[in-house]
Amino acid sequence: MAEVPVNNSFSKKLIDDAKTIPSPVFCITAAVALFCGFFVYGLSIPGVFASLFLLALAACASSDINAGVVPDAVLILIAVLGIVYFLAVEGWSTGGALLRAIGIVVVSVPMLLISLLLKGAFGGGDIKLMAAAGLFLGWKLTLAGAVIGMFISGFYGIYLLVVKKAGAKGKLKLAPFLAVGLGFALLFGNIILSGWYML
Numbered sequence: 001m002a003e004v005p006v007n008n009s010f011s012k013k014l015i016d017d018a019k020t021i022p023s024p025v026f027c028i029t030a031a032v033a034l035f036c037g038f039f040v041y042g043l044s045i046p047g048v049f050a051s052l053f054l055l056a057l058a059a060c061a062s063s064d065i066n067a068g069v070v071p072d073a074v075l076i077l078i079a080v081l082g083i084v085y086f087l088a089v090e091g092w093s094t095g096g097a098l099l100r101a102i103g104i105v106v107v108s109v110p111m112l113l114i115s116l117l118l119k120g121a122f123g124g125g126d127i128k129l130m131a132a133a134g135l136f137l138g139w140k141l142t143l144a145g146a147v148i149g150m151f152i153s154g155f156y157g158i159y160l161l162v163v164k165k166a167g168a169k170g171k172l173k174l175a176p177f178l179a180v181g182l183g184f185a186l187l188f189g190n191i192i193l194s195g196w197y198m199l
Contacts, residue, residue, distance in 0.1 A: 021071065022069035060075075070126065075132045100137075123175075126175055137182070
């Protein structure tokens, strides 16, 4: 019987994307991520999930800096972490499911629509990162993380313009800023949200 050829182009892409992650930046941020996750959440199951999520964000940031790619393998890992945490740790609930369903689309869909209107406004990896993060964090923390990340990227863009290192049409690699914003949202989300509600 003749063997049926298997299309492994997707698996090859996952491997190639993963090769863009290792760098000195990743080593440093990965160590910081692991420390922060366990420091804030303790040596616990939530601490393990938080640290893995932060580690995945560090991988996304490093890969985008190195090669302009947000690895699909890491995005899949983030989504799986969100599903496993919701079902096995937090426990199924209709409210929790709705929180995560909205989280998937609350930032990613507006980014997609803006990209369709303004070509190249956001990269596909950035959009998928926010969708995967929304599944893990839920909509409130995902929105908070996006706002923080966008603000930081905006200030950095202004800095580059002031020092004349980028033109007005220069394009920033957004994933590192989104990763920082999402990391802050995970670690300090309750404080951030309570502060916003008081405004």
